Amino acid sequence: MSTDLETIQHVTESEYKYGFATDIDTEAVPPGLNEDVVRLISAKKGEPEWLLQWRLKAFRHWQKMEEPTWHNVHYPPIDYQSIIYFAAPKKKAKSLDEVDPELLEMYEKLGIPLNEREALAGVAVDAVLDSMSVATTYKDKLAEKGIIFCSFSEAVREHPELVRQYLGSVVPHTDNYFAALNSAVFSDGSFVFIPKGVRCPMELSTYFRINAQNTGQFERTLIVAEDGAYVSYLEGCTAPMRDENQLHAAVVELVAMERATIKYSTVQNWYPGDKEGRGGIYNFVTKRGICAGRASKISWTQVETGSAITWKYPSCILKGDDSIGEFYSVAVTKNYQQADTGTKMIHIGKNTRSTIVSKGISAGFGQNTYRGQVKVAKGADNARNYSQCDSMLIGDRCGAHTFPYLEVSNPTAQLEHEASTSKIGEDQIFYCNQRGISTEDAVSMIVNGFCKEVFRELPMEFAVEAQKLLAVSLEGSVG
Amino acid sequence: MSQQPILEIRDLRASVEGKEILKGINLTVNPGEVHAIMGPNGSGKSTLAQVLAGHKAYEVTGGEALLHGNDLLEMDPEERAREGVFLAFQYPVELPGVNSTYFLKAAVNAVRKHRGEEELDAADFLALVRQKMKVLDVGEALLKRSVNEGFSGGEKKRNEIFQMAVLEPTLAILDETDSGLDIDALRVVADGVNKLRGSENGMVLVTHYQRLLEYIVPDVVHVLYNGRIIKSGGKELALELEEHGYDWVKEHAEEVGVGQ
Numbered sequence: 001m002s003t004d005l006e007t008i009q010h011v012t013e014s015e016y017k018y019g020f021a022t023d024i025d026t027e028a029v030p031p032g033l034n035e036d037v038v039r040l041i042s043a044k045k046g047e048p049e050w051l052l053q054w055r056l057k058a059f060r061h062w063q064k065m066e067e068p069t070w071h072n073v074h075y076p077p078i079d080y081q082s083i084i085y086f087a088a089p090k091k092k093a094k095s096l097d098e099v100d101p102e103l104l105e106m107y108e109k110l111g112i113p114l115n116e117r118e119a120l121a122g123v124a125v126d127a128v129l130d131s132m133s134v135a136t137t138y139k140d141k142l143a144e145k146g147i148i149f150c151s152f153s154e155a156v157r158e159h160p161e162l163v164r165q166y167l168g169s170v171v172p173h174t175d176n177y178f179a180a181l182n183s184a185v186f187s188d189g190s191f192v193f194i195p196k197g198v199r200c201p202m203e204l205s206t207y208f209r210i211n212a213q214n215t216g217q218f219e220r221t222l223i224v225a226e227d228g229a230y231v232s233y234l235e236g237c238t239a240p241m242r243d244e245n246q247l248h249a250a251v252v253e254l255v256a257m258e259r260a261t262i263k264y265s266t267v268q269n270w271y272p273g274d275k276e277g278r279g280g281i282y283n284f285v286t287k288r289g290i291c292a293g294r295a296s297k298i299s300w301t302q303v304e305t306g307s308a309i310t311w312k313y314p315s316c317i318l319k320g321d322d323s324i325g326e327f328y329s330v331a332v333t334k335n336y337q338q339a340d341t342g343t344k345m346i347h348i349g350k351n352t353r354s355t356i357v358s359k360g361i362s363a364g365f366g367q368n369t370y371r372g373q374v375k376v377a378k379g380a381d382n383a384r385n386y387s388q389c390d391s392m393l394i395g396d397r398c399g400a401h402t403f404p405y406l407e408v409s410n411p412t413a414q415l416e417h418e419a420s421t422s423k424i425g426e427d428q429i430f431y432c433n434q435r436g437i438s439t440e441d442a443v444s445m446i447v448n449g450f451c452k453e454v455f456r457e458l459p460m461e462f463a464v465e466a467q468k469l470l471a472v473s474l475e476g477s478v479g
Numbered sequence: 480m481s482q483q484p485i486l487e488i489r490d491l492r493a494s495v496e497g498k499e500i501l502k503g504i505n506l507t508v509n510p511g512e513v514h515a516i517m518g519p520n521g522s523g524k525s526t527l528a529q530v531l532a533g534h535k536a537y538e539v540t541g542g543e544a545l546l547h548g549n550d551l552l553e554m555d556p557e558e559r560a561r562e563g564v565f566l567a568f569q570y571p572v573e574l575p576g577v578n579s580t581y582f583l584k585a586a587v588n589a590v591r592k593h594r595g596e597e598e599l600d601a602a603d604f605l606a607l608v609r610q611k612m613k614v615l616d617v618g619e620a621l622l623k624r625s626v627n628e629g630f631s632g633g634e635k636k637r638n639e640i641f642q643m644a645v646l647e648p649t650l651a652i653l654d655e656t657d658s659g660l661d662i663d664a665l666r667v668v669a670d671g672v673n674k675l676r677g678s679e680n681g682m683v684l685v686t687h688y689q690r691l692l693e694y695i696v697p698d699v700v701h702v703l704y705n706g707r708i709i710k711s712g713g714k715e716l717a718l719e720l721e722e723h724g725y726d727w728v729k730e731h732a733e734e735v736g737v738g739q
Contacts, residue, residue, distance in 0.1 A: 449576025
């Protein structure tokens with residue numbers, strides 16, 4: 001009879017559900033990166049000159065930069081010349097009816113119906129495959145309210161003035177290595193604009209899928225909420241199982257004006273690699289929002305279960321007085337997954353408040369790092385922050401690390417930080433077993449209990465999805 | 480009419496980390512019976528409870544235990560529970576963030592599923608729980624809390640008895656449920672246990688002190704010493720123990736030849 005500890009140590013063999021590849025005719029540029037490739041991408045997309053120049057500036061800057069090494073993750077050097085920077089389905093659809101049936105079928109398989117009649121009630125979806133947005137649902141209905149929800153390329157064509165005004169305004173191309181790379185080669189993504197006083201009547205959602213081999217995915221999302229506007233936005237992601245690592249370097253920028261609220265939720269389930277740590281996505285993402293106006297609010301919620309390596313710090317710049325920033329995170333690492341994730345809360349305005357709740361779960365040989373910065377500027381009178389970082393360990397070969405950074409330049413600021421580390425105990429599992437509950441269900445129950453404060457921030461239907469995803473991703477990590 | 484015993488233990492031996500704790504236990508619990516197992520610290524009382532529930536830290540090295548004639552020791556802990564074995568823990572663990580109602584519903588439905596019965600939906604489950612709460616005089620607030628999280632010692636023990644009432648086990652093992660309780664809490668717990676006594680189920684009370692047995696009157700009292708039951712008798716045996724103390728047991732043990 002094996003002991004519970006051995007069972008707990010028994011490393012998962014659960015299969016990644018979304019690991020299939022779809023045979024879709026794609027158009028790709030040859031691997032490698034130079035100015036010509038940047039020009040080619042821009043030309044393929046028929047972009048205006050100002051955008052090409054913006055890309056080139058970013059590219060030239062990127063060439064001078066060094067890949068960061070301060071993070072607590074380890075991977076062999078990335079050969080940026082072997083990556084394909086642009087891949088798109090060959091057949092271009094003008095409307096939903098024209099979308100390649102093969103493609104629609106793939107999204108059906110992923111549980112994301114693009115057909116509006118069958119689509120999730122109350123959720124508008126933009127689907128991005130490899131580098132291209134393939135379909136956006138409920139566009140017309142949203143347009144009635146003056147809401148723009150479309151692919152980034154379309155936004156460049158149809159609303160160039162808006163894109164030009166906000167692109168790079170929160171994450172400049174000089175921000176960091178991966179943001180610079182993204183700025184040079186970004187292919188598509190989603191654009192959202194909510195006009196003054198409008199409350200977006202449905203959840204907006206983008207579904208990202210990497211399909212092609214050896215490709216990097218570099219999308220940009222830009223969300224602008226004008227005075228008094230409200231929007232709840234969701235992104236989900238999956239990729240096929242492949243032995244080599246694939247790079248995903250996205251940039252997300254949020255702008256909230258006076259009294260506007262942007263709620264941004266992520267359920268990230270990129271392919272995590274196999275149980276020996278082969279393959280998987282490098283998820284190197286820059287996400288940042290600015291609470292530009294008074295009493296605005298930006299709330300990030302993320303459930304990170306996928307990717308071989310996750311490197312992301314969704315942040316808030318609290319510029320407007322009385323603005324609020326929130327970060328709720330669940331990050332799971334199992335097998336040989338690594339995550340270095342957290343947030344930055346930058347208090348500039350007066351009476352600004354921020355909340356950070358981070359839950360890290362490590363199983364197998366997984367390494368989970370929370371890295372967070374709370375910065376209170378000189379003029380940020382009465383700024384407040386509450387941070388809570390909890391780690392849970394399953395088995396004894398995984399790790400949890402916490403790096404909180406505090407930088408306070410105003411004496412009226414109030415900051416609280418709480419941290420805890422717990423282990424799923426054999427005693428807890430035995431207690432559940434003794435009530436007739438299987439070990440698998442017990443773990444799922446205990447882990448979900450641990451993540452409760454974050455899940456309740458997710459929109460209802462996605463909270464259920466997230467719970468299921470968590471159960472599936474921890475399947476086999478015990479028993 | 481002769482009925483099949485609920486539990487039959489024959490020459491059960493078990494050890495932990497290579498050290499033998501149970502050195503040949505014999506015990507039969509028939510339907511409707513309440514057995515008390517008493518003994519000094521370290522005699523193996525809690526080990527017996529844990530072994531019957533299937534805790535993997537204990538290795539069974541000999542003997543057998545039958546539940547309704549079936550091999551109990553072959554079953555996984557969850558299977559034992561689904562077959563009607565309930566252990567009221569001496570130290571109930573906390574499950575932070577796990578809602579008590581959700582937990583209990585999962586437990587009830589695991590048993591029902593095992594029996595081939597339909598699982599209870601939320602409404603039926605709530606009705607069952609409300610009825611049990613009334614019987615045991617438990618407040619509704621408990622259902623909204625996380626399992627045992629932040630409970631006082633007494634609340635934890637009461638919660639165990641409440642779970643027992645909802646799960647209606649055929650064999651309930653109460654491991655030192657009286658320890659750490661003040662007299663009021665003890666009375667409440669004992670009251671609950673008495674209400675759950677029935678002609679179809681059996682109970683094993685593991686206790687160090689006689690005082691619990693003032694409130695729950697056992698049919699049989701066993702004295703466990705050094706891994707063996709050295710004396711069994713009626714309820715008066717508990718009083719005798721109380722009067723003479725466990726030294727008397729030790730002397731008795733030496734007489735029957737099971738001393739260290």
